[in-house]
Amino acid sequence: MFLCNKPIRPALEAARSGYKTLKFQQALTLIKSSHWLTPALSAALLAMSATVSAQSSNFNELPTNLQNAIKRICLPMQFSKGTQAYRQCVTEKLSSGTNIKPIHSDQINFDQMFALQQTCETRFDIGQSDYVSCVRDGIATIESRELSDTTLPVDRGSQATDGNSNFVRVTTQSNIIERQSAPSAPDTPKLAGALGHAEYVATSVDAANEKLPNTIVLAQATTPSKTPRVISRPQTSSNEATTETSPGDSVTGSSTSTAANSSANTETSSETNGENAPAQNTATNVAAQPAQESTGSGANLLSEKITLPSWVPEEVRTPLGKLDSNSLTGIGLVAILTAMLALLLPLMVGKRRSNSAADYAPDTAVYDPEKSFLDEPQHQLRPESQQAAARTPTHDPAALGSMDHVLDDETPAVTTTRVRSAVQPENYSATSSTHQSTVSDSEALGAEAEKPDPARQAHSELGQWLASCNPDLRQRLCIQFLLHWINFADKTGDKGPDHQTIQQLRSDMLEDDHARIKLAAIDDQARSLADVLGYIKTEFSNEQQTQILNLMLAVLVKTEISPIQNTLLRFFADVIGIGNRGLEARFQAAFGYELPPMPRPDREPWWQKQSTVQQPTRPCFVGEDAGRDQIKVAASLARNRFNPALFDLLGNKEQRLVRRHYTGFKEQLAALQEPEL
Amino acid sequence: MRNHYRTLGLAADADRQEILDACDDLDQVEDEEAAEIVSVLTNRNRRSGYDAMHHQYSVLGEVFALLEPDVPDFDDSNHWDRRLVEFMPDTQVSD
16 A cells, blocks of 8 residues: 555665665665655665675676776776776775765766765765765765655765764755756745755764764755755764755855855865866856864754744854854854843843832832932942842732732741941941841840940930930830821821820820830920930931831821821931932832922912812722722832831831731732632 | 911911911011911911921921931931921920
8 A cells, every 4th residue: 555655666666676786875765765664674675775785896797886986986096196096996996895885876967976076085085985975975965855855864874884974065056956846845935045046955963972963954946946955864873973064155046156165175176067067057066164073062953954034144044054063152152142131131121120219110119229229328228148138029010910919928027137236337247037036126126236325415204214224125115206206296286185195194104115105205295306316316227227217108108198297207317317319219119109299388389289189099009999900009019118128127026017017908908809809 | 387376476376366467467578478377377277287287397396406416417308407497496486
């Protein structure tokens, strides 16, 4: 049934007739092309072919084509060295008859063979095994195209067996395959566009001790009517030399031109073609180049069939054909550069975004305090080695695939860093430990803090009492006072606390430090605040002062900053030295909108603006009708606002306060998200 | 911020009529400023907001005066010295 198909017929006929001159390579090619052939028949055919070299030692008894082969090898020697040399050559070839593979001249014309011999002669001495292998390789390549209608694997196993040298480069032009009428391969148009008008035959084999799996033979006609082909070979011997042929890119339609990068050998070949094949409309151009070992692993990038689209740049297309070490390195370099660019581009974009608060976009809010405030040297929180830990986690709303991810997130691990003295060396390095550490508030809050300056007089009862407190407690109480001060000022407005509340606090203050703080924040604001700010400035580091501001933003401001909060926070920001710029940048990052300008309730225009101008939607705000995108943005802003890295220099009590607020916010988001679940 | 009560010579708890009368008696205050004071202090909501801020400015004025020696690197990006000048203890009208 299938045995009668065309591809197998030549092989069967050859086997049946005992055709001794059937080359092993040709047989193998036929077998490979006849994929219907049974394994048993394949083995038989191969065995038969393998023995055809056991020829007679009588020259006249040799098949004609074998005689011609010997003549082609030895006749030039007669011309150059005389008859004796010719006879010696023939004798040697007969004595080593097993090494002489007959040339199947039925499918290769004189010009083709001559061109091959000329090419190989420039590389090797006539008669050497390398020379023979060289010629045979070229013949096999041409024959393989003769035998194939489409893509045909080119077997080079025998070549490898014979220990072929580091050479295969065969380029033939259209006249070689002009008589071929095989249909075109599906991807030949692409090849035509990519390779230009030239036949491109390239084979790659293993470099020395390096297995390169593929062989590519690309053939293309010089005229549009000719059929370019892709001939590929899946595997070659490890000892086989690197072969390459790629003048196609350089030959621009001229049938007699040679590759721009051809060696003098190529030029010789071209001249020879012109002199010895004048009858041909187009000369045969066989270019040879020294073999180049492929050392780059980039060869693995090559597939059996290489289809080069037209957009492939010359720098890439040419190396693919040449397959030398340099080109493979170039391919690898291109791949590496592309990968590096792909990695660096997001980083560059991210850096640009975080460099300025003006670039802030609510939907891509990433709170990166170090980068945002690096232009303020006094606010570089810690050395570079500490910044990575303090900066994490960063949150990108785009990465929040769903609110489930946000809501399911545990509060990021809080790191507790020992509080240092306000007087710190310039190369201060924070020592972080996990939140689960046994560092107590007292330990965390300024165990190393300096004693308050005795020269500084306390202005208030609170100040005097704080002076007698443990430094740890004093620092913690100072933070509590600031929170109560702003909270109280914002809630009570112009109305002071009622008398009953004050009396209750006075009774509690003796036993409750917290009550004392609250009372001072309510009843004796100015002088107590002056003392507290004095302690803040002298006993907290700059980083801690900044984190106190972060804390007030996180736990006091509820989506909308009040005029009182706006004013007092601006004052505090000036006190700690970061000014409006630092505050505004932090506010923008934490809430997603610009900090309103300094309130002016003493001015009529300010009041008109408050009543007539509709306030913009706050990205940090999530109402009951908030959409999914709004929730994502608000969640991201909240994660930025409550980022533990912003408070890691404060005590555990402050960090627990932040976590509590963050948990409350997440619960709010969960309640909004629930209907959609 | 302007200390309207100081300008009018009134206490912070002055009623509406006192404010209106004080505005009428102001000779050296321009009409525009007087109109602004009236619009702020005679409106209930505006006065509430102004009074709350007035209280805090009074606190800040006092703090600013007390804190100066302890704040060497004070970043006066809001020009507090000018904002608080009318709320400093030595210039503040006693209630």
